Amino acid sequence: MKNFTHLKDFTIDELNAIIDSAMALKKSAPAGLPLAGKSLAFCFMNPSLRTQVSFSVATASLGGHPVTLSLGSGGTWGMESVEGVVMDGTAAEHLKEAVPVLGRMCQGLGLRSFPAGKSWAEDKAEPALAAFIKYSTVPVINMESASGHPCQALADLMTIKERMKPRNKNFLLSWAPHIKALPMAVPNSAVEIASMAGMNVTIARPEGYDLDPEVMARVKANCAANGSRLNVTDKVPQAFAGQNVVYGKSWGSIANYGTPPSSDPAFRKKWTVSSANMKRTDNAIFMHCLPVRRNLVVEDAVLDGPWSVVIDEAENRLHTAKAVLLHLLASPKTTAAARRHRK
Numbered sequence: 135m136k137n138f139t140h141l142k143d144f145t146i147d148e149l150n151a152i153i154d155s156a157m158a159l160k161k162s163a164p165a166g167l168p169l170a171g172k173s174l175a176f177c178f179m180n181p182s183l184r185t186q187v188s189f190s191v192a193t194a195s196l197g198g199h200p201v202t203l204s205l206g207s208g209g210t211w212g213m214e215s216v217e218g219v220v221m222d223g224t225a226a227e228h229l230k231e232a233v234p235v236l237g238r239m240c241q242g243l244g245l246r247s248f249p250a251g252k253s254w255a256e257d258k259a260e261p262a263l264a265a266f267i268k269y270s271t272v273p274v275i276n277m278e279s280a281s282g283h284p285c286q287a288l289a290d291l292m293t294i295k296e297r298m299k300p301r302n303k304n305f306l307l308s309w310a311p312h313i314k315a316l317p318m319a320v321p322n323s324a325v326e327i328a329s330m331a332g333m334n335v336t337i338a339r340p341e342g343y344d345l346d347p348e349v350m351a352r353v354k355a356n357c358a359a360n361g362s363r364l365n366v367t368d369k370v371p372q373a374f375a376g377q378n379v380v381y382g383k384s385w386g387s388i389a390n391y392g393t394p395p396s397s398d399p400a401f402r403k404k405w406t407v408s409s410a411n412m413k414r415t416d417n418a419i420f421m422h423c424l425p426v427r428r429n430l431v432v433e434d435a436v437l438d439g440p441w442s443v444v445i446d447e448a449e450n451r452l453h454t455a456k457a458v459l460l461h462l463l464a465s466p467k468t469t470a471a472a473r474r475h476r477k
Contacts (some may be wrong), residue, residue, distance in 0.1 A: 136462050139263065139275070141287060149291070152454070156450065164460070168197060168463075169196040173200075174243070175198070177244065178207075179207075179247045180247070191452055192426055196284060196456060207269070213225055229309060229462040233266050235268050236270075245266045247280065250438065251392040252392055257317075283324055284323055290423075291328075292454055293446055294328075303333050304334045304377045304416070305335065306373055306415075307336070308411075309385065310383060312431065318345055323452060329360070332360040335365070344388065351418065351472075367380075370404060379419055382422050408432075408435075
């Protein structure tokens with residue numbers, strides 16, 4: 135049984151094959167309805183716009199039936215993910231029962247979970263995602279977890295490939311201010327897939343905001359294997375010089391886990407992605423997973439200017455969702471036909 139839960143489970147060739155399929159599906163629908171007769175349950179433990187809509191529309195457009203569930207938010211019983219606990223709290227059902235029940239009724243499951251923000255060690259263990267993987271009898275899709283967002287990463291690389299050949303291009307992940315300590319899921323996956331694609335990766339962040347060490351070890355290994363560069367710096371705006379892709383994103387500090395970043399105006403001004411910084415680049419595109427807080431994470435002038443590709447990037451969530459569903463649930467013949475259609 136195939137899952138789509140972690141980028142590290144795939145080679146870059148396998149990920150590019152899924153992206154090729156997505157590019158073909160963006161041009162035209164596949165012949166027939168390859169997911170006809172199949173139902174998929176998409177389970178959300180936190181709010182969602184692009185992820186929820188993209189997978190629902192993708193499933194329906196391929197002939198399947200999407201079921202969207204808000205776990206424990208009035209949509210279902212509160213769910214427990216930790217084994218061996220005495221369930222005398224708010225959770226009325228354990229994922230140990232809920233997941234296999236869903237697997238008896240549906241042909242695929244998606245989970246979007248969210249970190250509690252109290253302990254990085256506990257959040258990194260991904261108890262909800264681990265329970266879905268362990269107890270599901272059907273394919274599981276990670277629609278974002280505490281430490282990774284592989285579906286967003288696919289759309290990110292697709293958006294880049296629509297504009298340039300990634301190998302040897304310069305990719306900057308630039309930390310940005312926020313009112314909350316956000317998860318590392320998107321930035322972890324963004325730099326991982328960029329390094330897999332052979333890009334030169336720069337990470338600009340304040341001291342104390344390093345990404346997950348295990349992810350960084352894979353990024354370092356990918357860059358070494360591809361002969362590309364990896365640079366981690368706290369120097370802005372210098373980091374913007376010569377970049378081809380700028381990805382603005384906030385994330386919390388592991389050292390001070392769960393603590394929001396400084397609200398000092400000078401600190402915020404330094405790290406907000408500005409038009410002045412973008413002018414230092416090599417005509418770079420600006421990317422962000424959305425939603426984005428304007429004039430905190432990034433200036434209006436950037437989002438509304440010629441650099442921004444965030445709407446295209448969001449649209450590509452739909453096409454990559456279709457490709458992931460075909461990869462997991464359609465016949466190999468259908469998936470291969472989708473890739474050939476692009477050529």
